[in-house]
Amino acid sequence: MEAFPARHPPSDAKYWDAALETQPRAQWDALKLRLLQAHLHHAYHRAPYYRHSFDAAGVHPSQVQCLDDLRRLPFIDKQILRERQLAAEPFGDLVAVPEREIVYISASSGSTGVPTASPFTAQDFDDWIDYEARQFWSSGLRPEDRYCHSLNFSLFVGGPCVLGAQKLGALCIHAGTVPSERLLAIARQFQVTAIWTTPSYAWYLGETAVKDGIDLKRDLAIKRIFVAGEPGGSIPETRRRIEDLWGASVYDYYGLSDIFGACAGMCEEKDGLHWAEDHILVEVLDLDTGEPVPEGGRGELVLTTLKKTARPMIRFRTGDIVSFTSAPCACGRTSIRLSGVHGRLDDMLIIKGVNLFPSDIEAIARKDHDFSGEYKLIVTRENHLDHLTVEVERAARYAGAEEELAARFNRHLKSVTGITATVRILPPDTLPRATHKAKRVEDRRTGVWG
Numbered sequence: 001m002e003a004f005p006a007r008h009p010p011s012d013a014k015y016w017d018a019a020l021e022t023q024p025r026a027q028w029d030a031l032k033l034r035l036l037q038a039h040l041h042h043a044y045h046r047a048p049y050y051r052h053s054f055d056a057a058g059v060h061p062s063q064v065q066c067l068d069d070l071r072r073l074p075f076i077d078k079q080i081l082r083e084r085q086l087a088a089e090p091f092g093d094l095v096a097v098p099e100r101e102i103v104y105i106s107a108s109s110g111s112t113g114v115p116t117a118s119p120f121t122a123q124d125f126d127d128w129i130d131y132e133a134r135q136f137w138s139s140g141l142r143p144e145d146r147y148c149h150s151l152n153f154s155l156f157v158g159g160p161c162v163l164g165a166q167k168l169g170a171l172c173i174h175a176g177t178v179p180s181e182r183l184l185a186i187a188r189q190f191q192v193t194a195i196w197t198t199p200s201y202a203w204y205l206g207e208t209a210v211k212d213g214i215d216l217k218r219d220l221a222i223k224r225i226f227v228a229g230e231p232g233g234s235i236p237e238t239r240r241r242i243e244d245l246w247g248a249s250v251y252d253y254y255g256l257s258d259i260f261g262a263c264a265g266m267c268e269e270k271d272g273l274h275w276a277e278d279h280i281l282v283e284v285l286d287l288d289t290g291e292p293v294p295e296g297g298r299g300e301l302v303l304t305t306l307k308k309t310a311r312p313m314i315r316f317r318t319g320d321i322v323s324f325t326s327a328p329c330a331c332g333r334t335s336i337r338l339s340g341v342h343g344r345l346d347d348m349l350i351i352k353g354v355n356l357f358p359s360d361i362e363a364i365a366r367k368d369h370d371f372s373g374e375y376k377l378i379v380t381r382e383n384h385l386d387h388l389t390v391e392v393e394r395a396a397r398y399a400g401a402e403e404e405l406a407a408r409f410n411r412h413l414k415s416v417t418g419i420t421a422t423v424r425i426l427p428p429d430t431l432p433r434a435t436h437k438a439k440r441v442e443d444r445r446t447g448v449w450g
């Protein structure tokens with residue numbers, strides 16, 4: 001017997017928890033229903049807000065007999081979270097445990113209003129970190145890796161995700177958000193093999209390193225880059241360009257400040273993001289009708305926690321526009337996969353009646369190597385008509401006519417979105433580089449209806 005038995009599977013094991021991860025779909029559904037029923041009872045009996053809102057909707061948890069019955073319950077959203085937090089400060093009356101059982105809170109950045117706190121019990125926290133370890137394992141991270149966590153630690157739910165890599169057995173460097181020169185020095189000194197950041201920062205960091213004379217493939221040892229926080233990681237063209245720049249594999253992760261640091265992530269097949277189905281139930285609803293969209297269709301992501309006891313989240317409207325698939329993955333895992341995060345409802349532009357996401361433009365700008373990949377959208381209204389201008393940088397290598405490049409961009413844009421734009425070609429390195437979340441849209445219309 002080993003003196004200190006490892007608490008993780010052997011490095012050549014494909015799965016963290018094979019029985020769970022490869023179970024047939026019908027077993028997933030049975031598991032989710034069992035967890036949902038217990039969780040709804042907990043929420044109803046312990047959280048004042050849920051008792052009130054379920055009663056007002058005329059639904060008792062015992063009436064939820066199948067997963068579809070969830071739709072009888074009311075939604076919550078960010079606005080309700082804020083209101084209920086103010087109504088019962090400091091954590092709100094969606095909380096379903098006494099404060100002495102809460103061991104950790106994260107808080108949202110507050111970029112769209114009052115920061116909302118997300119509390120965890122000790123068990124919630126352990127469940128979360130165990131899930132992060134499982135997700136990292138599916139992306140190929142192993143105990144032999146040196147993992148550098150370069151996300152913000154200040155109240156941010158992405159911070160503790162590093163403990164998942166640590167639980168998995170990797171050597172972990174809690175770097176946080178440090179200047180890029182410092183981060184590159186850490187990566188070089190310790191020959192870091194994996195790192196987590198945002199897609200735009202991964203791009204910026206790579207470009208900075210190259211400018212500083214660092215050969216990313218020779219001087220550094222980074223083989224895996226985890227990204228989250230922007231749609232870019234799910235846009236194949238963006239991912240491929242980051243991969244080409246770094247000579248590394250890029251894995252997209254999806255997280256939500258009010259639930260988990262990551263709720264989904266790519267396995268080594270990189271064919272969509274496997275969802276944490278034993279923790280969070282997914283609905284994808286049509287923006288106009290509120291009905292579930294057929295598999296593969298775009299709709300708003302609505303989430304229900306299944307285990308998080310400190311603050312259950314029942315039918316939380318995320319504002320994220322996504323699509324899902326339950327088709328088998330080549331990795332053998334059977335959980336549903338997020339096949340695209342197309343953007344946030346807040347980012348969605350309606351131009352001439354067409355729904356347009358910046359991610360649609362990004363895919364065009366990144367696919368064609370005659371463009372640098374940087375772009376900006378400007379929306380104006382002239383004579384009551386919406387007008388889109390796209391500023392896009394040409395690549396340094398492009399020596400042809402700018403008119404030809406602009407016309408090419410417009411052809412792609414029209415075929416993808418049905419919209420045409422005024423396309424301005426800019427010299428390389430003209431647009432500001434984003435250091436974390438990129439701001440690439442300027443809507444100059446006075447109001448949606450103005």
Ligand SMILES: [Zn+2]
Nearest residue numbers: 267269329331
């Ligand atoms: Zn897979």
